[in-house]
Amino acid sequence: MLFHGLVLGAAFAQLPPGEVTINQITYQGDGCPQGSVEAIISADATVFTLLYSSFVASSGPGVALSENLKQCSVVVDLNHAHGYTYTALNLDHRGYVSVPAGLNAELSTTHFFKARPNNPNFHTVFPGPYDNDYLVTSNNGVKERSNCGKKSKARVNSSIRLYGGDTTTLAGYISGDSLDGSLQKTIQQVFHLDWKAC
Numbered sequence: 730m731l732f733h734g735l736v737l738g739a740a741f742a743q744l745p746p747g748e749v750t751i752n753q754i755t756y757q758g759d760g761c762p763q764g765s766v767e768a769i770i771s772a773d774a775t776v777f778t779l780l781y782s783s784f785v786a787s788s789g790p791g792v793a794l795s796e797n798l799k800q801c802s803v804v805v806d807l808n809h810a811h812g813y814t815y816t817a818l819n820l821d822h823r824g825y826v827s828v829p830a831g832l833n834a835e836l837s838t839t840h841f842f843k844a845r846p847n848n849p850n851f852h853t854v855f856p857g858p859y860d861n862d863y864l865v866t867s868n869n870g871v872k873e874r875s876n877c878g879k880k881s882k883a884r885v886n887s888s889i890r891l892y893g894g895d896t897t898t899l900a901g902y903i904s905g906d907s908l909d910g911s912l913q914k915t916i917q918q919v920f921h922l923d924w925k926a927c
Contacts, residue, residue: 743925744773745813751777752808752880760784760799760889768805777922779803779885786889788832789900798890805883814881815924816874817850823864827902828857831894834903839886842875857894857901877927 754768760783767780786799817840826834833856837849853865875881891901 743813745810745924745926747810749807749809752806754779754803754805756801756803758799758801759795760786760887761801761803766801766803770807777805777807779805784887784889785902785904786834786891787900787902788891788896790898792896792900794896797892797896798888800886800888803885803887805885806880807883808880811880812877812926813924814874814877814927815922817922822851822853822866823862825862825902825904826855827860828855828891829894829899829901830858832857832891832896832899832901833893834859834901835888835890835892836903837888841884842873842881855903857899 749770751768751770754766756766761781762783765781765783767782769778769780771777781801784799784801787796822836822838824836828834833854835854836852838851839849841850855863875883889903891903
């Protein structure tokens with residue numbers, strides 16, 4: 730299974746009492762058709778992972794132009810004790826890109842609770858030639874916190890694309906590198922959460 734992992738980790742945490750669970754996850758987009766996303770949260774509520782099985786952008790001979798850009802919007806409803814709030818401090822991405830000279834691969838992510846920001850929280854471009862794993866970190870965390878006193882839904886909009894050259898002739902690929910040693914490709918996003926009482 731291909732997976733694009735979104736991991737939420739708590740560093741300076743005032744964790745809410747009791748169990749933190751996933752109440753509901755909804756998603757839409759051509760990068761995540763129904764049945765292709767799975768959500769997991771760790772027992773200590775410091776890590777949250779989204780697993781995607783269809784989030785890949787590609788280009789080249791015989792590849793439809795619609796495959797050059799893939800998008801996915803995810804809404805996660807966490808169930809936790811009232812009186813606690815959280816936000817993401819920074820974001821790590823790990824994955825794999827293969828693009829020749831003249832082609833670029835791009836990864837963008839916007840994460841928010843209420844008001845969608847005008848610009849992505851995270852954006853990076855891999856100019857070709859590039860054929861390697863990557864690990865990049867963004868320290869531009871979410872500027873807002875989840876609602877205090879009531880539960881908030883975390884929203885994550887991600888896109889991957891290939892551009893800059895003739896995508897009908899230049900073969901390219903953006904996804905991720907396997908975390909489990911299999912031949913399948915993965916993308917992993919790591920959100921470091923900051924919980925606090927309010």
